[in-house]
Amino acid sequence: MNTVFMHCRPGFEGEVCSEIAEHAARLNVSGYAKAKPSSACAEFVCTEEGGAERLMRGLRFAELIFPRQWARGGFIELPETDRISVILGHMADFPVCGSLWLEMVDTNDGKELSNFCKKFDAHLRKALIKAGKLVEDDEQKPRLLLTVKSGRELFLGLAESNNCAMWPMGIPRLKFPREAPSRSTLKLEEAWHHFIPRDQWDERLHSDMTGVDLGAAPGGWTWQLVNRGM
Structure with a gap:
């Protein structure tokens, strides 16, 4: 040991x-x-x-x-x-x-x-x-x-x-959403798992918030934000 x-x-x-x-x-x-x-x-x-x-x-x-x-x-x-x-x-x-x-x-x-x-x-x-x-x-x-x-x-x-x-x-085992436009959406989901406990998502990633995708939007990250109601 x-x-x-x-x-x-x-x-x-x-x-x-x-x-x-x-x-x-x-x-x-x-x-x-x-x-x-x-x-x-x-x-x-x-x-x-x-x-x-x-x-x-x-x-x-x-x-x-x-x-x-x-x-x-x-x-x-x-x-x-x-x-x-x-x-x-x-x-x-x-x-x-x-x-x-x-x-x-x-x-x-x-x-x-x-x-x-x-x-x-x-x-x-x-x-x-x-x-x-x-x-x-x-x-x-x-x-x-x-x-x-x-x-x-x-x-x-x-x-x-x-x-x-x-x-x-x-190694994250995340399922790719069929509706998402690219696999990059999993990168943002992985980051959320890393920085925010899953049982706090509804409180800290809720629909009253605003998210900005500064990448090649709209894409996988935009889809992830919209999917959370942002």
Whole structure:
């Protein structure tokens, strides 16, 4: 539980390492950052007990620039069979979690694991609930985050549900409105998700407001504003 694992855009691994190392130094958390080029992930390995938790609790994830997602934990190797028993064995000291996300890194190799994750999710979720390690949809409890690197290796980690990404892997999953003129409308919607909690949209993005699109209007952003009644 002493490594902070972070997702990022491919090619930005170095920036993630620099950013997290700077914050760790400021918080007096000893350790080192490492990453492989174009791996879409980076790690900060803490060299003192409890360092990973202290680092994450000392930062607000939403204020970080380059990491898309993070979790504290460690890598585990999986056998070809009975993977779930191995995972449960490593979770003996884990708290009860309120949600489970299976993730993969944003690379071609990672995307090939998507089907495996979907199938494995259902079996693992059932086993975790039975073992008393998972209570669904409890935002007061930590989130269990598994990043599958292959069928034989994954990162098993935790993050506070209110201090990590709001989407798995930190990648927005927004549905393109059929009526919108261009996909640029999703950029504005993504910005709203980032800066304004979803349950405050009716209060802070209401029909009595005025919006100005300074781009190539009317386009996707204009449609998004009009759709909110502005």
